Amino acid sequence: MSNIHHDSAGLTIEHLSKMYNRSAKALDDLSLSIQAGELVSFLGPSGCGKTTTLNCIAGLEHPDTGTIRVGDFVLTDSAKKLFLQPEDRQLGMVFQSYALWPHMTVADNVGFGLRVAKIASSEIKQRVATILELVGLGHVAERYPFQLSGGQQQRVALARAVVTEPRLLLLDEPLSNLDAKVREQARTWLRDIQKRLGITTVYVTHDQAEALAMSDKIAVMSAGKLEQFDTPQAIYEQPATRFVAEFIGATTFLPATVVQHAPTLSQVSLSDGTCLEVRTALKLQQHQTIDLGIRSERVQVATSDHQTNVIAGAIRSSDYLGAKWHHQVETTIGALMVETLDYTSGNVRIYLPPEALMVLKAA
Amino acid sequence: MAATAQTRPIKAIAKAPKWRLDRVIQWLIALAVVGLVLFPTWPILYQSLLEKPLYEASNTLSLQNFPRVLGNPKIWQVIGNTAVFMLGSTIVGTLIGIGFAVLLIRTDLPGAQWLQKLITIPYYVSALILAFGWAVMYGPQGFMTVMVREWGLPTWNLYTMPGLIMVSALYFMPLTFMYCSSSLSMADPQLESAARIAGAKPLRILLRITIPLIRPAMLYALVLTMVSSIELLSIPLVLGESAQIDVLSTFLYRTALVSGTTDYGTLAVVAIMVVLFISVLVMLQNHLMKQERRFVSVSGKISRARVLHLGWLRWPLGFVVYLFAGLTILVPLGGIILQAFTPFLSALINPFSILTMDNFKQAFEFETYRVAIINSLLIAGVGGVVATLFMAAVALLTYRSKFPMRGAVKYIAQYPRAFPGTIIGLGFLWALLSFPALGGLRNTIWILIIAYTMRYLPLGFSAMSPSILQISDELDRAARVSGTTWLGVMRHIMLPLLRPALLTTFTLLFITFLKEYSVALFLFTRGSQVIGTTMLEVWAQGGPGPAAALAVIQLLIIGVVRWLSSFIPTVKVRE
Numbered sequence A: 001m002s003n004i005h006h007d008s009a010g011l012t013i014e015h016l017s018k019m020y021n022r023s024a025k026a027l028d029d030l031s032l033s034i035q036a037g038e039l040v041s042f043l044g045p046s047g048c049g050k051t052t053t054l055n056c057i058a059g060l061e062h063p064d065t066g067t068i069r070v071g072d073f074v075l076t077d078s079a080k081k082l083f084l085q086p087e088d089r090q091l092g093m094v095f096q097s098y099a100l101w102p103h104m105t106v107a108d109n110v111g112f113g114l115r116v117a118k119i120a121s122s123e124i125k126q127r128v129a130t131i132l133e134l135v136g137l138g139h140v141a142e143r144y145p146f147q148l149s150g151g152q153q154q155r156v157a158l159a160r161a162v163v164t165e166p167r168l169l170l171l172d173e174p175l176s177n178l179d180a181k182v183r184e185q186a187r188t189w190l191r192d193i194q195k196r197l198g199i200t201t202v203y204v205t206h207d208q209a210e211a212l213a214m215s216d217k218i219a220v221m222s223a224g225k226l227e228q229f230d231t232p233q234a235i236y237e238q239p240a241t242r243f244v245a246e247f248i249g250a251t252t253f254l255p256a257t258v259v260q261h262a263p264t265l266s267q268v269s270l271s272d273g274t275c276l277e278v279r280t281a282l283k284l285q286q287h288q289t290i291d292l293g294i295r296s297e298r299v300q301v302a303t304s305d306h307q308t309n310v311i312a313g314a315i316r317s318s319d320y321l322g323a324k325w326h327h328q329v330e331t332t333i334g335a336l337m338v339e340t341l342d343y344t345s346g347n348v349r350i351y352l353p354p355e356a357l358m359v360l361k362a363a
Numbered sequence B: 001m002a003a004t005a006q007t008r009p010i011k012a013i014a015k016a017p018k019w020r021l022d023r024v025i026q027w028l029i030a031l032a033v034v035g036l037v038l039f040p041t042w043p044i045l046y047q048s049l050l051e052k053p054l055y056e057a058s059n060t061l062s063l064q065n066f067p068r069v070l071g072n073p074k075i076w077q078v079i080g081n082t083a084v085f086m087l088g089s090t091i092v093g094t095l096i097g098i099g100f101a102v103l104l105i106r107t108d109l110p111g112a113q114w115l116q117k118l119i120t121i122p123y124y125v126s127a128l129i130l131a132f133g134w135a136v137m138y139g140p141q142g143f144m145t146v147m148v149r150e151w152g153l154p155t156w157n158l159y160t161m162p163g164l165i166m167v168s169a170l171y172f173m174p175l176t177f178m179y180c181s182s183s184l185s186m187a188d189p190q191l192e193s194a195a196r197i198a199g200a201k202p203l204r205i206l207l208r209i210t211i212p213l214i215r216p217a218m219l220y221a222l223v224l225t226m227v228s229s230i231e232l233l234s235i236p237l238v239l240g241e242s243a244q245i246d247v248l249s250t251f252l253y254r255t256a257l258v259s260g261t262t263d264y265g266t267l268a269v270v271a272i273m274v275v276l277f278i279s280v281l282v283m284l285q286n287h288l289m290k291q292e293r294r295f296v297s298v299s300g301k302i303s304r305a306r307v308l309h310l311g312w313l314r315w316p317l318g319f320v321v322y323l324f325a326g327l328t329i330l331v332p333l334g335g336i337i338l339q340a341f342t343p344f345l346s347a348l349i350n351p352f353s354i355l356t357m358d359n360f361k362q363a364f365e366f367e368t369y370r371v372a373i374i375n376s377l378l379i380a381g382v383g384g385v386v387a388t389l390f391m392a393a394v395a396l397l398t399y400r401s402k403f404p405m406r407g408a409v410k411y412i413a414q415y416p417r418a419f420p421g422t423i424i425g426l427g428f429l430w431a432l433l434s435f436p437a438l439g440g441l442r443n444t445i446w447i448l449i450i451a452y453t454m455r456y457l458p459l460g461f462s463a464m465s466p467s468i469l470q471i472s473d474e475l476d477r478a479a480r481v482s483g484t485t486w487l488g489v490m491r492h493i494m495l496p497l498l499r500p501a502l503l504t505t506f507t508l509l510f511i512t513f514l515k516e517y518s519v520a521l522f523l524f525t526r527g528s529q530v531i532g533t534t535m536l537e538v539w540a541q542g543g544p545g546p547a548a549a550l551a552v553i554q555l556l557i558i559g560v561v562r563w564l565s566s567f568i569p570t571v572k573v574r575e
Helices: A050-058 A106-116 A121-134 A150-162 A180-197 A208-214 A232-237 A242-247 B021-048 B065-070 B073-106 B112-119 B127-138 B143-150 B161-186 B189-197 B202-213 B215-231 B234-240 B248-258 B264-295 B311-340 B358-365 B367-399 B406-418 B421-434 B436-442 B446-455 B457-470 B473-481 B486-497 B499-515 B518-523 B531-540 B544-565
Strands: A011-019 A025-034 A039-043 A065-070 A073-077 A092-094 A169-172 A201-205 A217-222 A225-230 A251-260 A266-270 A275-278 A289-295 A310-320 A325-331 A334-340 A347-351 A358-361
Touching (some): A039 A208, A092 A150, A092 B473, A121 A150, A150 A169, A150 A180, A169 A180, A217 A232, A225 A232, A225 A242, A266 A289, A310 A334, A325 A347, A334 A347, B065 B264, B073 B161, B112 B311, B127 B161, B127 B311, B143 B311, B189 B202, B202 B215, B234 B531, B358 B367, B367 B457, B367 B486, B367 B499, B367 B544, B406 B457, B421 B436, B421 B446, B473 B486, B486 B499
Parallel strands (some): A092 A169
Antiparallel strands (some): A011 A065, A065 A073, A217 A225, A266 A275, A310 A347
């Protein structure tokens, strides 16, 4: 199977806004740009505006203001009162329910967009066969959607979305209807196909693990605003806001005041006077109040080597999660979530590594 | 496998077109709805403000019609009659319906399934035919009346207000029965089990839990029956004529068509009063509909209803119920059929000794009758198709488009619910009178098809809506993103998926159009008569035989269509 190459273009969104009613903003001045061939996830809780963004790109919803372009191809531009209908945008989309038309066979479903584009039937036949081979479903072409498993339906939906060689691929929580086991396979498979096709892809999900595993970049959204737009690593390790830190991973927050700032190791003090060392690239002012965040898996049980950043505590409750233990630890600075590989109980000393403490602006 | 790179030709779209075919079509549908509803309604509003008939040139606007009509004692007498008729037939009809529902769904009455089929028959039979059947069997010279008189027993007079109420109540009863029985079989059985656990006996559960649970369905059916009883023309017309009992519907008909009056102002004011009153009832109905969803615990699954055992009462009660259903449903229907096959029907002569096909021969030989049958079939068939497609378009516009005024269109499409057939007929008649250019329509069946479509727009709309709402809108969106216009989505996705719903709606409209005559009474001319209008004419000229033959032909057509419709697949769309 040779790779299929396309001239792929990036997506640019500028100042996109949409009101739901007179008071509620569904989208609040969203701007970002996606490079050609990238897969970008829009991640956030329900109602954060990620699906609205996707629908605005697809033309299924009408933004109040803003522009959306793929390369030089303008999809919508409120200043010029330009709004292309969904059918004129030449996009591919996979829906949460897959939205396979129940009265058409798999081949008819996949070939629909080509028929609408008035492509010769011999070519349609060949392209449908090619794409069904690509998704590994050549043998079910003549079946009807309800005769397929969930995973197969999802692959038909993908085949239908990409067979027209669209400018963009839009994925609306395409894996959320699959069983946990199938979902992980589908994740890898989907990413593989996307890379092979080299198609610029927008992926909407509320599942952080999915977003972290699949994306070139993640756009974290909350209440219609873009909280952070960066690579998965940066999102996880250097969350820009408390919301991002809270939404991704299990994080404990500690309010603190800056005692002394240094380029490598800064000193901060917590509310009870405990002093901690923090390693951060951010410039901090003396006496500035900040939030410190720490992931539960980065908290360690202290050994005798640890001199600083050690806090005494007592384990209040423990949950067994199979691969690890998850503890609620009561300390002088408040409750902390801690993960260990082995069972631990009673009084413990906790080590908070300076590089694991994330500095966030106080809320 | 080698895949060659085939980039699709990318159309250079500089800007979106100024107008799209989609929008044009959507506007046309919306305007058609508005036009259809306004066409017969504005003449009535306008006429109510005019002193002379609306087709006269020198006319002045005034409000004097209103006080004049309200000061007319004859009008008040008609309103009084209507009130008695409405309340009587509603109360009796609803009570019988509830009784049947509880007996058939929640007790072990013998043969409940058969009885269920039997008592819904009046719903499928035209009220006109039912009225004929009653007149033939229970009228002053009716078969049963004479038979009882021969036995030396006291008899009754059907042509009185109680007689009208009785026959109408039996015609409306299936409505209540169907609403209540479906509500009864859908109610969550756990609610009754809970009462059982709490120590209640079955009869107590029935009275304290089961029946209160279906109260919304009962109330809804009650209001629906009230509306229907005001609209009903046939039973008061056939049975109330000799006793001169006038209700609003017969008053409108007689004043407008029989008396040759030019007092159009009175007619318009009375029509407006009726529409306003029904509007209030319809609003109440909508309100109840919303409440019903909140009230009844519909679990979706059909429960294995806990049955109340009747014990020793089972057979005696069964006998009484069968006797009642037989006398009130089978006897009148059997009567009309016997009448169709005999030159005269009398208890004094064994009808089976004088069987004849003469009435049917007449029906097919006489030009008038034959044309009426053909017209009815054309209106039901062709008109049914046209109306089904139009109603589907309206429902799709309101539920499946982004047309800016779709909410208003939906509201307007529902509005004919407040208009009885007589008033719609009157409205179309006046509209034709005031647009002489449209006079050509008057002599065709097309004006009937248009008027029927207007009258039953709400019916078709609500028959279509659930199926449309059941189809996930992601299917539309997926097709739009795949490159289809709104029209393309409707053609390639929605209409194919709605095929069963379209067929069901067509069947419903076919039967309804076949039975409809109250609108046609105002609009038909020689050559555009239908079965209903012809039956009434023939009946009035003292020929029950041919009228009965026409009735039997209509029943036969309805029966065949109902039988065919049972083959319509009801499978739901699987996704």
